[in-house]
Amino acid sequence: MAKHHIAIIPGDGIGPEIMESVLTILGSVGFSAEYTYLEAGLSAIEKGESAMPKSTIEAVREIGIALKSPTTTPVGGGHTSANVALRKALDLFANVRPAKSLPGIRGPFADKEIDLIIIRENTEDLYAGIEFQPHPDIAQAVKVITRPGSRRLFRYSFEMVRRQGRKRLTVVHKANIMKLTDGMFLEEFRNIAKEYPDIISDDIIIDNCCMQLVTKPEQFDVLVTENLYGDIVSDLCAGLVGGLGLAPGANIGEKCAVFEAVHGSAPDIAGKGIANPTALLLSALMMLRHLGEHSIADRLMQAVLKVCEEGLHLTGDLGGKSSTIEYQQELILKAS
């Protein structure tokens, strides 16, 4: 029996192409697992199911680990996002997104060494889905922040900082204006910080944080923030280090973890064999570390660094001319 069991969601658009590429790369360095393929997105909708079928959610819950490609969310008309459904059902409360400069990749900050992680709360805030219209001309949304939700997020964040040997955790908020909600969030951060005297903890107001991120991004280590701020700021961070084709992510809950790239299903390039599989590969490396497979993750990371630094086999989104397969073959060569 394989040592690991992983749920695979191939998704839509470029999803199946990059998933096949990533699983081929993992196999090339001797990683083996039992893979259970699950449906989500358009293929599920075409069969008359929801974008995130109950059977898929239950299978991920039972298996505990999933590698997921992006799914297309049809615009309008009662289609809820497959991702939101999965995060909610499995209570995946922390969304972890690293942003790290890669050698040879021209982001807006080619001269700076950026190595930060942003942790976004994934279940509360204005994304709790509580909206109503008390009058035809008025629409309202409720912002929900809870002490237990904040505490588990901060505990997870401090533990991650410690586990990864990082130094500092910064909470991003707007407590000067939203005194009750963000005020509670900040208060709980300070309470939990007392349990981690070995880690530098501080706070920054969201608007100043954005300005600092685009002027001195190298100053940050790990940032933790609420759902809405985190959604926006984590995309900004992806942009700092070369864009969506390189940005990985993990959705972490008490019992389950779902690893996926930040980018979407890229329908504009689907089926052309030119998608960049790196973001999903880096997500898979986060998964390998979660599974304790550090040496395989290190080896593949070295290969990613070499291919980027050399710059001869990059995909179109990074200014190169290589196809998905050419990039994959070069990566496998560098990892062997």
Ligand code: NAI
């Ligand atoms: P997108 O991320 O799919 O595409 C934005 C641009 O980046 C496009 O030009 C695309 O070609 C390019 N791009 C993205 N990933 C790439 C890769 N790996 N290699 C090369 N180029 C890449 O965002 P968009 O167009 O807003 O969304 C498309 C669909 O994806 C929508 O239905 C959206 O709802 C869904 N989506 C799904 C997500 C998920 O399942 N986690 C996350 C974000 C969007």
Ligand code: MG
């Ligand atoms: Mg987003």
